[in-house]
Amino acid sequence: MIRLFKHYISYNVVLLSLIDLVLLALAGEAAWRLRVGQIGVSVGNLSDRVLELGGFAGVVWLAMIAVGTYGPEALRSIRFATARLLVAVSLGVLAISLMNLVLPGSALWRSVLLYAMAIAIVALVLNRLLAGRMLGVEAFRRTIVVLGAGERAKRLQRLSQRADSGFAVGGFVAMGDSPASIETAVPRESISDLGQFVERVGASEVVLALQERRNALPLKDLLKVKTKGVHVNDFSSFLERETGRVDLDTLNPSWLIFSDGFSAGRRLSSLGKRLFDIVVSLVILVIGLPLIVVFAVIIKLESKGPAFFRQTRVGLYGQTFQIPKLRSMRTDAEAAGVKWADKDDPRITRVGRLIRKVRIDELPQVWSVLKGEMSFVGPRPEVPAFVVDLEKELPFYAERHVVKPGITGWAQINYPYGASIEDARHKLEYDLYYAKNYTPFLDILILLQTARVILWPDGAR
Template sequence: MIRLFKHYIPYPVLVLAVIDFCLLIAAAETAWLVRAHHIGMHVDHIGNRIGPLLTFAASVHCAAISVGVYGSDALQSSRFAIARLLVAVSLGIIFQSLMAFLLPGSTLWRTNSVYAMMLAFIFLATSRAILGSMVGSQSFKRRLLVLGAGARAQRIKDLEAKPGAGFVIVGFIAMDEDKRVIPEAINRSAIFNLADLAVKLGTSEVVLALEERRNALPVDDLLRIKTTGVHVNDISTFLERETGRIDLESVNPSWLIFSDGFSSGRRLSGIAKRLFDITASSLLLLITAPIIILFALLVKLESDGPAFYRQVRVGLFGQPYNVLKLRSMHSDAEQPGEAVWAQQGDRRVTGVGKFIRKVRIDELPQTWNVLKGEMSFVGPRPERPEFVADLEKQLSYYAERHMVKPGITGWAQINYPYGASIEDSRHKLEYDLYYAKNYTPFLDMLILLQTLRVVLWPEGAR
C-alpha cells in the first residue's frame, strides 16, 4: 500500500485509478476528434482544449469513486465493476450538465459529451476486463513473515484468507511455544539466522504479532532484519493499514501516544474544513429546503407530533448540543427518560420515516447544526449522552472519538452498516478512531464522495 495524505491506498487501486483517468482523457479526446471530423472542423493542438478534457475526466472519475468502482467488491468481480461503471458514467453525465450550467465553456460540447460518455464506458469496461486478474496477482501482494504463532498471528492468517488481501504470508515463526495456535509455524530455536531467512524467502515485510511483548521483544532479530532493508511493523500498525480501522484488541495506550496521528497542529486543515462546512451547508440548505418542507408536511400528515425533533447529542470535547432531524418515529416512541436503541424493522418507525431513513432525507436538517458549528459534514456519528455514558464504561478509548466534531457522514458510516449494539459500537469506534487519527481534507473528500454509494445502495438503515 501507499500512504497518501495519511490514508492508505492499495497499489492496485492506485494503478487502476491512474489508468482509468488516462483512458477518460483519451475517450474525451477521441470524441472531440470524431465530432470534428463529422462537421469538417479543423482540429488544433490538444493543449487548446485541455481544460474541457480534464473536466470531463475528473467528473467521471469522481463519479466512479463515489459509487464504489474501486471498492473491494469491484476489484474482485469484473461484472460488479462494469455494473458500477455504468452507474458512474450516468452520474458523470449529470455532473457534466451541472458544470456546463455553472461554468459555461468549461466542459465538452453536448454532442462531444455523448460520444465521450459512450467511449468512456467502453474503454473503462475493457480495461477492467483485461486488468481485473492483475488486481489479485502475486506481483501486487507483499510477502509477509509473521513473528508469532498465537491468536494474534491467527488473526493475520484469517485476514490473508479474505478476498482482496494485499499480502501473502511466507511463514510464521513461533517465538513463544506456550501460546502457539498455528501448527505450521517454525520454532525460532530451529533458525540460525532469522534475518537471513527473511531475505531468502523474499520477505518484503515482517510483522511482530507476539501475545506478550513485555520482556519478550526480540530486539536483536528485529534490528538485523531492519538493517537488511526489510520493513518491520507491529500488528497494530499493520491492521490499521490493512483494515482502515484502529484494532481495539491489539492496540495499547503507548501505541496511540507515540504513533503518527492525532495532530493538534492541523490549524490550516481545520480552517479549510470550517470554511467548506459554512459554504456547503448554506448552499445545501437553499437547495434542499423544498425537499425538507415537503417531507416535513408528509411526516406531519401521517402521524401526530412535530415534523422535526430535537434530541441531545454529545459533540466536540463531550459538550452536549441539540441535533435537528426530521421525525421518523411516532412521537411516543420512547418513554420520558428512557433511551432505546433502534432495531432492525423497528415498529416505532412510521411509513414515511422508513423511506426518509433509507435515503437519508431525515439527516438533511442537521445541515443547520453544521452551519452553527456544532457539527461538521464529516465526522463520527453523534450519540446520545445516555448511550455515551454506558459505552465509555464498556469500550476503551471511546471518549477519544469526541476529540473531533461529530458529522452527518463519516468513515464508520461508509464502511460499517448501521448497528445498534455494543459490538456494533465497538466496530464503529475502530473506524472513528482511524478517522480522528488520520484526518485530512483528502480523507474528508473520499468520505463525501463515497457517501453517495451509501445513499444509492442503502444497507442497514434503521
C-alpha cells in the same frame, strides 16, 4: 500500501485508478474525433481542448470514487464493477452537462459526451478484465514475514486470505512465546539467520505478532532485519494500516501515545474544515429548504405531531447539544426510553422509512453544522444515555469525542447500521481511526464515498 496524507491506499487501487484516469481522457479525445469526423469539422489542436478533456476525466473519476468502484467488492467482481461504472460515468456526464449550461463554449458537446460515455464504459471494463487476467490480485500483494505463531498470527493469516488483501504471508516464525496456532510455522531455533530468511522469501516487511511482548522482544533479530532495509511493524499498527480501523482487541494506551496520530499540526486543517462547513452548509440550507418544507408537510399529513424533533446528543469533548431532524418515528417512539432503531422498527412511519433510506431526515442537521456544533464529517453523535453505557462497555470510547461529530463519517461508509454493543464496538474502531488520522484528504474521501451509501443504502434505519 501507499500513504497519502496519513491514509493508506493499496498499490493495486492506486495503479488501477491512474490507468482509469488516463483512459477517461483518451475516451474524451476519441469521442471528440469521432463526432467532428461525422460532421466534417476540423479536429483542431489538442492544446485547445486539453482543459476540457482533463475536466471530463477528473469529474468522472471523482464520481467513480464516490460510488465505490475501487471498493473490495468492485475489485473482485466484474459484474459488480460494471454496474458501479455505469452509475459513475452517468453521474459524471450529467454533472458535466449541468456545468456546460452555466459555462457554455466547452468542446464537450452533448453528442461528444454521449460518445465519451460509451467509450469510457467499454474502456474501463476492459481495463478491469485485462488487469484481472494478465496480472491477477497476487501481482499487487506485498510479501511479509510474521514473527509469532499464536492467535495474533492466525488473525493475520485469515486477513491475508481475503480476496481484497494487500499482502501475502511468506512465512510464520514460531518464537516460542505461546502455543503455536499455525502448523506450518518455522521454529526460530531452526533459522540460523533471520535476516537471510526474510531475504530468501522476498519479504518487504516483518510484522511482530507476539502474544506477549513484555521482556520478549527479539531485539537482535529485529536489528538484523532492519539493517537489511526491511520494514519492521508492530501488530496493532499493521492492522490499522491494512483494515482502516484501530483494533480494540490489541489496543493499549502506550500504543496510542507513541504511535503516529492526533497531530497538533492539523490546526490549520481544522480552520479550513470550519470554513468549508460554513460555506457548504449555507448553500445546502438555501437549496435544500424547499425539500425540507415539502417533507415536513408530508410528515404532518401522515401522522399527528411536529414535523421536526430535537434530541440531545454528545459532541466535542463530551459537551451536549440539541440536534434537529425531520421526524421519522411516531411521537411516542421514546415513551419507554431511548433505544436503538431495529430492522423494520414498528416505530418508524411510512414517510420516515423513505426519508431514512435517502438520508433526507438528516438535512436539518446542517443547521448544527452552521452553528459549529457539528461538522459534515466526523463520528456520529450519540444520545447521552447510550454514551454512558458504551463508555462502561468499550475501552477508549471517550477518545472519539476529541473531534467534532459529523453527519457522515469513516464508520458510516465502512460499516452498516448497527444496533448493539458489538456493532458499536466495530464502529468505534473506525471512529478512532478517523480521530487519530484526520486530514482534509480523508474528509474529501469520506464525502465522496457518502454518495455510495446514499445510492445503495444497505444499512439505513
